[in-house]
Amino acid sequence: xxxxxxxxxxxxxxxxxxxxxxxxxxxxxxxxxxxxQKAKKPPELMxxxxxxxxxxxESVPSRFSPECPNSSLLNLHLHALQPEDSALYLxxxxxxxxxxxxxxxFGDGTRLSIL
Amino acid sequence: GQNIDQPTEMTATxxxxxxxxxxxxxxxxxxxxxYQQHAGEAPTFLSYNVLDGLxxxxxxxxxxxxxxxxxxxxxxxxxxxxxxxxxxxxxxxHNQGGKLIFGQGTELSVKx
Numbered sequence: 001x002x003x004x005x006x007x008x009x010x011x012x013x014x015x016x017x018x019x020x021x022x023x024x025x026x027x028x029x030x031x032x033x034x035x036x037q038k039a040k041k042p043p044e045l046m047x048x049x050x051x052x053x054x055x056x057x058e059s060v061p062s063r064f065s066p067e068c069p070n071s072s073l074l075n076l077h078l079h080a081l082q083p084e085d086s087a088l089y090l091x092x093x094x095x096x097x098x099x100x101x102x103x104x105x106f107g108d109g110t111r112l113s114i115l
Numbered sequence: 116g117q118n119i120d121q122p123t124e125m126t127a128t129x130x131x132x133x134x135x136x137x138x139x140x141x142x143x144x145x146x147x148x149x150y151q152q153h154a155g156e157a158p159t160f161l162s163y164n165v166l167d168g169l170x171x172x173x174x175x176x177x178x179x180x181x182x183x184x185x186x187x188x189x190x191x192x193x194x195x196x197x198x199x200x201x202x203x204x205x206x207x208x209h210n211q212g213g214k215l216i217f218g219q220g221t222e223l224s225v226k227x
Binding site for chain 2: 004040041042043044045048056090101103104105106107108109
């Protein structure tokens with residue numbers, strides 16, 4: 001078990017569905033991240049929130065919409081996804097500050113399958 | 116451009132020592148991280164280097180040379196449970212929320 005909790009663990013959805021992935025951490029971290037990981041590939045950064053503001057969007061398609069309701073929660077809203085979006089979606093968090101050497105802590109991920 | 120290279124696969128014997136190398140070329144550098152990821156699980160943090168030299172943590176050590184753009188992860192007294200993917204990642208900026216750039220990962224198989 002990790003200190004970053006993601007729900008659901010598995011999600012199967014059709015291309016017309018709307019669903020949300022949720023991530024929660026109570027370590028007081030002020031940076032939170034969404035990554036996408038395909039099998040046998042490294043995690044690919046999608047979004048970074050720093051102090052609840054979106055600081056990095058890696059040119060992610062608009063069918064993925066992140067939201068940070070407060071410092072402990074991070075959501076990823078999904079709509080009209082494509083089969084190629086099937087992957088493991090990882091949430092991570094870290095302490096932040098100038099020159100921070102703190103690692104990112106990852107959740108166990110949501111395994112998403114698009115039919 | 117940004118580039119991080121690591122071997123794709125390595126095999127080692129239980130009880131032995133293995134060194135996993137990582138070379139990087141990035142636009143900025145604010146530290147290098149090593150993560151371990153077992154199949155179907157989250158990456159877990161192993162080590163961090165920002166200054167040149169060796170950091171030791173039990174059976175795991177990590178080395179960094181910034182002038183050479185080079186790091187290695189050393190695993191001693193290998194155990195079967197060390198079979199996993201090992202990811203090298205560079206943090207490229209000082210900015211808050213600085214992104215990690217990951218290498219492709221090295222799949223380590225430990226055999227009896």
